[in-house]
Amino acid sequence: MNKGELVDKIAEGADITKASAGRSLDSLISAITSELADGGDVALVGFGTFKISARAARKGRNPQTGAEIQIAASNAPGFKAGKALKEACN
Structure with a gap:
């Protein structure tokens, strides 16, 4: 599964648009990356x-x-x- 397929699954499961699901996934990845970069x-x-x-x-x-x-x-x-x-x- 690639990122596009994951966005499709999130959009379907949460009953939101693919654009919203993509932004949500990007936000999650950014938050995890930021916390790890800060040593957490x-x-x-x-x-x-x-x-x-x-x-x-x-x-x-x-x-x-x-x-x-x-x-x-x-x-x-x-x-x-x-x-x-x-x-x-x-």
Whole structure:
């Protein structure tokens, strides 16, 4: 399912226009992104939790030359599914 198909499903399920559903989805994505960028977590009960995890700096290798390179520390977004979502998938 892509974003357009998701907007269609939201519009149908909430009985709203596709334009409103698209704006709602964009707003949700923006709110989650903003909270994660500020270092917070977003917990949706029954669905799951979005959170940031820190990745330490490490050494790697350039696959073309084999030369050792330093990979900088970074933050990575993650998602942990909630119990209800796990049960729905099994």
